[in-house]
Amino acid sequence: MGDDERSLSQNARADRNSSIQQAARDINNFYLVASQGPELVSIQPPWGRLPEQLRGRAEASADLLQTLADPPGQVVVLHGVGGSGKSALALSLARRAADQQVPVWWVSADDAQTVSDGLREVALQAGAEPQSVTLAWSGVINAPDLLWRTLDAVESRWLLVLDNADDLDALSGGGRLSDGTGWLRIPRRGHGLVVVTSRQGNPRLWQSGTDLRLLAGLDAGDAGQILTDLAGPGAGSAVQAQSLGERLGGLPLALSLAGRYLAASRGALAVPGVAIPQTFADYQAALDERMNLLDASPADHEEERRDRELISRTWELSLDLLHRRGRPLARPLLRLLSCLGQAPVPVDMLDAELMAAAPMWAGVTPESLAGLLPPLLDLGLLEHADLADRQALAMHPLVRETNRQHLTTEIGVDQHIATAVRLLDATAAGTQITPATWSRWHALAAHAESGLELCRAHLDRVPGETVERALALVQRAVVFRRHVQDRDQAVADLRAIAETQGRMLGEHHEETLATRMDLALLRYKHGSRDAAEGELLEVLDLQRRELGEHHLDTLRTQQALAGTLGDRGDWLSAEREYRRILEIVRNDHGPDDAGTLACQHGVAYALLHQGRVDEAETEFRASLEGHRRVYGPDHYDTLATWHGYASVLASKDASLAAAAEEFRAILAITEHKGGDKSEPTLAAQHGLAVTLRKLGKDGEAKAVYQALLAAGGPALGDEHPGLLASRVNLAMLEAKLGQTALAETELREVLLIQRRVHGDAHPLTLQARVDLAAVLAESGNHSAAELELHDILPTALRTLGPFHPMMREILSILEQPAKTPLNRRDRREQQRQQRRRR
Numbered sequence: 047m048g049d050d051e052r053s054l055s056q057n058a059r060a061d062r063n064s065s066i067q068q069a070a071r072d073i074n075n076f077y078l079v080a081s082q083g084p085e086l087v088s089i090q091p092p093w094g095r096l097p098e099q100l101r102g103r104a105e106a107s108a109d110l111l112q113t114l115a116d117p118p119g120q121v122v123v124l125h126g127v128g129g130s131g132k133s134a135l136a137l138s139l140a141r142r143a144a145d146q147q148v149p150v151w152w153v154s155a156d157d158a159q160t161v162s163d164g165l166r167e168v169a170l171q172a173g174a175e176p177q178s179v180t181l182a183w184s185g186v187i188n189a190p191d192l193l194w195r196t197l198d199a200v201e202s203r204w205l206l207v208l209d210n211a212d213d214l215d216a217l218s219g220g221g222r223l224s225d226g227t228g229w230l231r232i233p234r235r236g237h238g239l240v241v242v243t244s245r246q247g248n249p250r251l252w253q254s255g256t257d258l259r260l261l262a263g264l265d266a267g268d269a270g271q272i273l274t275d276l277a278g279p280g281a282g283s284a285v286q287a288q289s290l291g292e293r294l295g296g297l298p299l300a301l302s303l304a305g306r307y308l309a310a311s312r313g314a315l316a317v318p319g320v321a322i323p324q325t326f327a328d329y330q331a332a333l334d335e336r337m338n339l340l341d342a343s344p345a346d347h348e349e350e351r352r353d354r355e356l357i358s359r360t361w362e363l364s365l366d367l368l369h370r371r372g373r374p375l376a377r378p379l380l381r382l383l384s385c386l387g388q389a390p391v392p393v394d395m396l397d398a399e400l401m402a403a404a405p406m407w408a409g410v411t412p413e414s415l416a417g418l419l420p421p422l423l424d425l426g427l428l429e430h431a432d433l434a435d436r437q438a439l440a441m442h443p444l445v446r447e448t449n450r451q452h453l454t455t456e457i458g459v460d461q462h463i464a465t466a467v468r469l470l471d472a473t474a475a476g477t478q479i480t481p482a483t484w485s486r487w488h489a490l491a492a493h494a495e496s497g498l499e500l501c502r503a504h505l506d507r508v509p510g511e512t513v514e515r516a517l518a519l520v521q522r523a524v525v526f527r528r529h530v531q532d533r534d535q536a537v538a539d540l541r542a543i544a545e546t547q548g549r550m551l552g553e554h555h556e557e558t559l560a561t562r563m564d565l566a567l568l569r570y571k572h573g574s575r576d577a578a579e580g581e582l583l584e585v586l587d588l589q590r591r592e593l594g595e596h597h598l599d600t601l602r603t604q605q606a607l608a609g610t611l612g613d614r615g616d617w618l619s620a621e622r623e624y625r626r627i628l629e630i631v632r633n634d635h636g637p638d639d640a641g642t643l644a645c646q647h648g649v650a651y652a653l654l655h656q657g658r659v660d661e662a663e664t665e666f667r668a669s670l671e672g673h674r675r676v677y678g679p680d681h682y683d684t685l686a687t688w689h690g691y692a693s694v695l696a697s698k699d700a701s702l703a704a705a706a707e708e709f710r711a712i713l714a715i716t717e718h719k720g721g722d723k724s725e726p727t728l729a730a731q732h733g734l735a736v737t738l739r740k741l742g743k744d745g746e747a748k749a750v751y752q753a754l755l756a757a758g759g760p761a762l763g764d765e766h767p768g769l770l771a772s773r774v775n776l777a778m779l780e781a782k783l784g785q786t787a788l789a790e791t792e793l794r795e796v797l798l799i800q801r802r803v804h805g806d807a808h809p810l811t812l813q814a815r816v817d818l819a820a821v822l823a824e825s826g827n828h829s830a831a832e833l834e835l836h837d838i839l840p841t842a843l844r845t846l847g848p849f850h851p852m853m854r855e856i857l858s859i860l861e862q863p864a865k866t867p868l869n870r871r872d873r874r875e876q877q878r879q880q881r882r883r884r
Contacts, residue, residue, distance in 0.1 A: 086484055089168060089171070090152060091140040091150055092152065092440075095429060096137050101271055110241070114203065114205060118235070120232065123258050125259070126261035129299030130299075133210070134298060136207045148202070152207045152209060153168065155208040155242070156213075158535075168197075169189075174192060174193075178765040181766065183531050187804070189219065190231070194233075197238055200237055204239075208240065210443050211243065212443075225253065232253060266296070270290070272302070274287050275305070276306055281324070303361050303427075304333075306424065306426050307323075307364045308326070322370060332363060364427060367425075368418075373418055375418060383449075385496065387492030388441075388446060390432065390440055392438050393439060395473045401468075407461075407465065428440070433486065454503070460507045463501060464512040467519070471515045479525055491523035494522070495535075513546065524536050540561060569581070598641065601631055604627050605627055624652055628646060638675065643683070647669050654697070663695065669691075670684070670687045685726055689733060705737045709733045710734065713734065731753065732754060732768065732772055734750055748779055777789040777821070778821070781821045786821055797811070807841050809845065812846070818834060822834065828862075839856065
């Protein structure tokens, strides 16, 4: 069953980040966290944008290079107006750093999602364990903390560039930029340099200690020389070039566009009545006469507004030139591309046949479309970009931004939006969401979100069919975002979908309510449980009134609410709800419907959590038979249900041997499917080890735990919750076997990780401390155990409440009489007596 199917999903099974369950001091659940797969975005510097010569920035460039060489680590912000050459200066530094074998990472900071995705790759390349990265970027542990622990541990020099960080909220990462708890922090060690390019130069917005460096426009001499270099001989004198350079504000982007224009216009035939500027003086005159078509909306500052107008005039002149040369579609193409997101645009997305459906593109052919790209590239209005193994185009952020402003004021905005959505829809339809296509989907999702944003802004002008396509595209983008654990963006996308559906279809429409339900579920899993549960109840009330009690969407919402009852510990009520829903779904849709199987699974888990293991076994067996019949023996849902069935058997002394056989059978399949390092394999090993421990086969259990940790450690990293659970279980087993000193050492190491990852008040941290206290008491150090437990109690009461099972465990240890440490002879005798009793 796919993520985008609107049927009852198997939310009934234990959530991947569910709480631990204790049995004979073994943590039974092995946490599963979905892997994020291959690289999502490239963090290689865009070397194709590096100018051949960086004029007028020699001093700034030398200062940056010296900063890279000198400790301590720093954050340097290159700030200035758009088009002032900030990225070019950072790219020049990146080139020189790379030539010195310094690792260089280049992250686009256009928005929060590109920052998050880029810094994920930085963490991986800097040496973070892949599974730790997956945990962090899925919200289990703090992602910015992991990133900076990794960067601060790099022994060599390194350079990180955050490019186009104009929206500083994108750098927050759940923390605050100004106090150094977000994505951007000053390196603690002297090996790294972070360079940020931004229009924001207010010191109060940045962390104290940030080095702010203003990039003003170039002086007349350097500006004139750039124009002369680009335009070539015959464009005019040095004085005229300097005059034009001053008129262009010394902005490198404007200078580049003007110089390329003059180079392209050389040799144009002087037809009477057509003025094509070919000299610096001509260009300056045309620039002054050219009407500014920029949207009247004010920029943040008057100087910024003037600079944008100036740069806009330069490329509008370039587009005029192309129009005169028989390329009238060059301007519409830029407007069309500005409808998409600030991400690489696959060239193969530009399908002339699909574009010709719009009146403004009538008559366009593949040949004429292909003929537009080289001159736009030559004039600097488009750039080459990297996108996996495909040719792609990119647009300077300022060029895209102002073209998008032009777009919203012109006739034909509906045609531009409809064409962009049509092209994107065709491309996405042929691109499945798999790990192999995730880097491509990263760009497609950004374009889909941009298209829906424009649809919402012009809902009264855009055809309904276009809006429906845009909604469907963003729904697929949500599936992608969830696959790669980009939950914040998935939440934002679902909100946009629900708001648009509400405006188009009505707040009580079936589709609107279904999206609200999806949004609430995602927010629930993301930690906003109380608010999400309230939203689910509101949606359910509307669905009952509008759709009826037996509608699949109504039942799906009820199933989700049954799961929240279980999360609160009210498993009896959860069971009743699951059974009620199960009866309806089975009667209406049959025993093999996905909803029927999911509810059976929910009933089984609810029974297990109530300790009604015989009934749970019956339900799990029936659910497992159904899953095997519908999905086959090796489907993920089948394996999850099978694992639950084996766990029920392992909870009964009479069926421990059978449970061990079931876990071994699961292992045979998971090892064949994913190898000995896959998470399903490790989870099955964990269940087998717990079962062997209960069977009294301590030696075999220890061997399985050791094999699990040996295979899983390098693959998943030392912060993976499942491996930490296995380390705790192994430590407690060592303590049982008399190796209390070894167990104490291991538990202290686990506790350090739990504190670092989760903090002192997290249940996993508290459990590790309780286990440590139990080992201390077992070894005879009862006073240290009491100190540990008394220190835990206030936090545990506040966090877990007085009736949590962990509280009973704490009290049980405190009530034990103090033990005298056993000598070796006494310990051996104790072990012999235990074996006789078994």
